[in-house]
Structures are given as structure tokens and as C-alpha cells.
Amino acid sequence: MHPISFISDFGLDDEFVGVVHGVVARIEPQVRVIDVTHGIARGNVRAGALSLLRAIQYLPEGVALAVVDPGVGTARRPIAAETPWGFFVGPDNGLLAPAVAMVGGASTVVALEDERFRIPSLGGVTFDGRDVFAPAAAVLAADQAPITELGPALPNDSLTPLLLPLVEPDGDGIRGEVWWIDQFGNAQTNIAPEDLAGLGVERGGSIDVRIGASEYELEWVQAYGDVEPGEALIHIDSYGLVALAVREGSAAERLNLTEGHQVVLVRG
Amino acid sequence: MHPISFISDFGLDDEFVGVVHGVVARIEPQVRVIDVTHGIARGNVRAGALSLLRAIQYLPEGVALAVVDPGVGTARRPIAAETPWGFFVGPDNGLLAPAVAMVGGASTVVALEDERFRIPSLGGVTFDGRDVFAPAAAVLAADQAPITELGPALPNDSLTPLLLPLVEPDGDGIRGEVWWIDQFGNAQTNIAPEDLAGLGVERGGSIDVRIGASEYELEWVQAYGDVEPGEALIHIDSYGLVALAVREGSAAERLNLTEGHQVVLVRG
Amino acid sequence: MHPISFISDFGLDDEFVGVVHGVVARIEPQVRVIDVTHGIARGNVRAGALSLLRAIQYLPEGVALAVVDPGVGTARRPIAAETPWGFFVGPDNGLLAPAVAMVGGASTVVALEDERFRIPSLGGVTFDGRDVFAPAAAVLAADQAPITELGPALPNDSLTPLLLPLVEPDGDGIRGEVWWIDQFGNAQTNIAPEDLAGLGVERGGSIDVRIGASEYELEWVQAYGDVEPGEALIHIDSYGLVALAVREGSAAERLNLTEGHQVVLVRG
DSSP, X not given: OOOEEEEESOOSSSSHHHHHHHHHHHHOTTOOEEEEESOSOTTOHHHHHHHHHHHGGGSOSEEEEEEOOTTTTSSOOEEEEEOSSEEEEEESSSSSHHHHHHTTOOSEEEEOOOGXXXXXXXXXOOOHIIIIIHXXXXXXXXXXXXXXXXXXXXXXXXXXXXXXXXXXXXXXXXXXXXXXXOTTOOEEESOOHXXXXXXXXXXXXXXXXXXXXXXXXXXXXXXXXXXXXTOEEEEEOTTSSEEEEETTBOHHHHTTOOTTOXXXXXXX | OOOEEEEESOOSSSSHHHHHHHHHHHHOTTOOEEEEESOSOTTOHHHHHHHHHHHGGGSOSEEEEEEOOTTTTSSOOEEEEXXXXXXXXXXXXXXXXXXXXXXXXXXXXXXXXXXXXSOOOOSSOOOHIIIIIHHHHHHHHTTSSOGGGSSOEEOTTOSOOOOOOOOEEETTEEEEEXXXXXXXXXXXXXXXXXXXXXXXXXXXXXXXXXXTTEEEEEEBOSSGGGSOTTOEEEEEOTTSSEEEEETTBOHHHHTTOOTTOEEEEEEO | OOOEEEEESOOSSXXXXXXHHHXXXXXXXXXXXXXXXXXXXXXXXXXXXXXXXXXXXXXXXXXXXXXXXXXTTSSOOEEEEEOSSEEEEEESSSSSHHHHHHXXXXXXXXXXXXXXXXXXXXXXXXOHIIIIIHHHHHHHHTTSSOGGGSSOEEOTTOSOOOOOOXXXXXXXXXXXXXXXXXXXXXXXXXXXHHHHHHTTOOTTOEEEEEETTEEXXXXXXXXXXXSOTXXXXXXXXXXXXXXXXXXXXXXXXXXXXXXXXXXXXXXX
């Protein structure tokens, strides 16, 4: 039995998540399901893909079940992919691609079309999380069928990619983007510590941060405790990326940031 | 060991849910507990009953532990019921009746009064979820005692029913009710596709929806993708019921709907 | 295998909680993790400590993993403590001390410094929940190493205490404090039924409650059902403490209470 790690935008206010757990347990009671998070903003494929990408290295090898699916009922395919880490199950809309690439790419990809492994519709639209993805994840977790039985094979390089921006030079600085704002308002960027080094800044130095028409001079510190409560800072976060934060506060509020916002960093 | 499927209005901000899991684990560590949802609106028995009714067919046979209990401390009885699906444990206030009926009715019903299977009070009010319902669910899940030991038998048809409205003719249309608004604002009604057929409407046709003094002409479509983003629609949802939705939006907000609202549908 | 009971201020909107579950499962897939709550207000050590204190007697013996850690990156030590109940793992900032004391005190305390049982940093700050506390909890839950291998021993009485106020006389009454306001607005105080008895009040009697400049005359009742919907009341809650509540409403809103607020009770 492999564990299933389950991430979605289902929220916890309705029984959607519980029903998926139920479907898995009906197929194989011994399979364990870990809830990664169900707090992805509704339909935000990029936020789901980045959350899965951050989490994957910490999840037990097995099955990753990911459902953020604004195009349910459209042409995007429900797929399963086999990788060195294990199986990925979800919609082929860019949600899975970054994590699949990170763990080494797919050796098998199938479209989840075989009706034997789907729950019959109750007459209306399909709830793919419950009727298509959960059964596929359970079957793979329990080794009840090889992945190739779940539907027709697709090319291994056919996963829909997620377009992620690169860090680029911008005048005397670099331009990156906010990838993630967590629920506490911490803003992770796509900028690596090496990019800061390229600006000639070292930890302890100061950095001009330009966000839209605003500019802030922030210190690059090791830990929140290095600044006063309520003060903004730059640090390398626990994923090794440059992040903007406010000690005991919210960088998103203070610096007026949202996910996808561009930020330009210049030596201060 | 049977799994326990647990639904409540406890929310997740306090340790109520965790403590119930703990009580079960102290009685029998091997019992698995599936959280169906704990986001039922506080004290809303009808919403809890309908959520359990929607979920039950997808939950593994075993024990359903349901606690939405505005009358805690009043005369409603704590009960357990045996059914073809398994056991139901909760307050006898209408919460359990629809799901019990759906799985075939109760063959045994008892009042949870035997002190051997209750956690002694700490001197104040009883937290029935923790002190009465969780121990009963754990004992039944682990087959530690037959249901008849948990307390005195009640008539099998004694469960307090939940009164649910029927769809009725209304002039040249039909009148139904909103049963459920999910956290995304989708509004499920108690109207079946057959009722629409009775109006002479087919999928692809248009329907006048009257809500209070407002009237909307909506298209009956197969999937969200059949209308433009932001547009309202009628479809058959994944439970096979007529629902009002807005693609990438909230029907509850757009159409000013709440649970229990009446809707009249007329051929458009 | 001992179960881990996990409480934090991580919230559920991001993947923090899921990643901790993942880290545990990677170390030992058979260990069960019970989520006590992750809804502790961010950085509120006292609220976390009181939640753990209320819950501990209902949790299965094993490992308590508690992370509310506003001082991450400062001098407070990550610790593990062995007690008659089992192990406690978390920051030494007062979070663990009340529950450790309640279960009989620590027989061994260590600082979690041994790198063999930590996840290497990705180059930035450490996410202690993921990198330090989760591995320690998993190792202890799975008996993979004795606690003394996790780091240098500390004195058994060295846990940072949490200062909790006592109930004191105040004129012709007693002065206590609101310890906990749950998500429904019920306000638990640190006042025991014996304190009320000391005022010469019995159940059914009335009590003057003074909060700041306001004064309310409330009845001491057994159950919510003893007052009208919307009415405020005093009762002994399910933890055996004096609490202020409103039937089908919020005492916090009605009486304008927050955690830490002082209340003076006088015979009415």
C-alpha cells in the first residue's frame, strides 16, 4: 500500500474532501490519505502547482492526487503519470507538470478514460475529484491495476506545462515575481540567493525593493528576530528562496503585494 | 475494525474535532476516522442531514458519527442505529434520519444511556460529542460491544424525521427549494431532471427562474464550459439534481440566494 | 508505534500541516498523526498551551507535537520531554509546560540539537516544524532512538513556565480572567465552581458579572436550554470551569470579551 497525498481547492466547508477520502477507503481501506492542503484558491492552477512543487520533496513516495480544475467539463484530460517518486493523478492543466519535472519526469502517462476505474455518473456533470481522480489514485495506491490499464497511453512529454517566469536583469537590478503569499502574508519570490549575490549584496546588506511605483529599503537578514516587531525584511526562506516578510506582521499588507506581482531588487 | 466517518458543526479553529479523534484512539487505536466535514453551519441540523445524505453512498461501510446538536442539554436523545450500511451515532433531532432511510432504515435503535460507554463529566455540562457520541462510535467500530449494550432499545421507526419540502406545481411551472449552497456559491435544489422534463424543457433549452420578485432566463447546459465566464446557468449537478451556478463565480451572490429559498422554474 | 497528536498555529490554507504529516510518514509510514487543531491564533503561545492543556487528557498516550513559535530563529530551545503520558516535542517557550505538569512532569528533557534527527536546511531559515520537530516526533513515535540521542540533556525542571493568573478576591467578589474564547464565542474563565460556592451562590442563583465598566446580571444555569435563545448565562462548561455563554449566540460579542479580559463576579 502506498500513501496518497491529496491537495485541492475543495476547501473544508463542504463534504467534498471527506467524500474523496470515502471513495478511496471503499476501494481499499488500508490506503492512507495525507491532506496536503485544500486551501488552494478556487481554480488557481498556478498556486496549486507551486504548493505541490514545494511539498513534493517532503511527501512519502506513493501517489500525489492533485485537483485544481477550473476547466472541469472542458477538453483538458484527466491523467495519471508514473515517475521515479511514484504516481501523479489529476487534470492535465499545468497543475502536475512542475512537480513531475522536479522528481525526474514521467515514464508513463495515461488518460483516465477506462470506465472500469471510474464511478458512474449520477446523471449530471461528473465530479471528477470523486468519480475519476479518487478511484484512479486508490487503484494505483493499492496496486490493484497497472497504470496502463487506466486508459490510453499518452506521450511521456505530453504534460501541459506551467509557464513560470524567470528572473531577469532590470537596469541596475533584477526583476522577479511573487510566487506565493502564505496565509500570514509572507511573500516568496522566484529569486534565488545567487541572484542577490549577483547584485553584490551580502546578508546584512540593504536592498531597494521596487514594487509598482513604491520603493522600500529593506535589510537582508537571517531571521525575523533580527528586526524589530512590525518591521519589514528580506530573508532566504525555508525553501531557499528570497522572501519579503514583516516580523509579527504581513508583508502582503504592508507592501501591498499579491501573487504574481513583479518586484525589482537593487543594491541599497 | 470498521472506519468511522465523522461529520459535525465543530469547525476546525478549536480542538473539538481533535479531542473526538483522541477519545476514539484511546478506546481503540486501530480505528480509522474519516473527517467528512466539520464546516456545517453551527446548529444547522438540516444542512448537516443533507450533507450526510449526499455523502453516505461514498463513505465506507462502518460507523457514521454525526454531531450537529443545537439542543444539547435538552430532551432530544443521543442514539445509535444499526442499518444495512452500518451504524449511525448522533443526536436524534432529524440529523440522521434521511441518511438512515436512504441506506435502508434501522433494524436496531438504542438510546446511548449506559454509563459504561460514556466518559464521566468533569462536573459541568456534558460535551456530548466527546463524552457520549465518540465513545459509542469507537465501541461500535471496534466491535467491543453489541449495540444493544449501549442503552435501552427504542422502536426502529422512532427516529425523529427531517421534514424536507417536495417539488410542487406552481402556475405554469414548478416550485422547488434551494437545499444546499456550497462554499463556492453553487445552489443545489430539490428539483430532479424529470421535473424539468415535465415542463417540456430539454437540455440546451432556456428556463425562467423566479426567485422572490426577480426573474432570470437561464440556459440548461451540460457543463460550466458551455457558458461564458461570469454567466449564470442551470445544470444537473454531480448528485443528479438541478442546480444554479455561475461559471467562475457565485450563484448565491449573483441570484441573491440562501439555503431554504424557494425557486420557481418555468419553460423559457 | 505511538500516535502523534499535532497542534499548531499553522492554519490549513497552506501546505504547512501536510508537509509535517509527510515528513513523519517518510520517517515511519505506520505512525498515525491526529490533528488536534491548527487554528491557534498565530504566535499565541498561551492559547496554544491552554488548548493542549484542555486536550491532553483525551489524547492517546504517545507523542504530543506542539508548534506555536513566534520566537523561531531566536534563543528559545527546541526540546523534547518524556513524561508519564509520553513525549512532548516543541519550542521551549511555555507552550508545553502546563500540559507536561498536568500529566506528572518531565523525567527527561533534551534540546533537539543532534543533526542526525534534523532535516538539513535548504539554505535559508529553518522551518522548525518541518525540519526539527516533525523528525523528532516521528523518531520518538516509532521508537527509532531513545530521547537521549536527540540532543543534550537539560534539567527536568528547566521547562519555561507559562504564567497563568490565579483567581483573587476583589471587594465582595472574585476576580478571574477569560482563558479561552472558542470559535462560537463561548468564554471560559479560570474560575472554578468552588469559587462560586465561596461567594455563597448556588446553581440557579444570579451573579453580577463586571467586565470593565459594564455590569451584567446573569443566571447560573445547568444548560443552555435553561435560558431563552439569545440570552446570556453562566454555567460550568464541559471542562468543569465557569464560563459565560449566550444561547444560540456569542458571549464574546454580547459581553464584548476577548481572551485575557478580567471579569469580576459578585453574588447577584
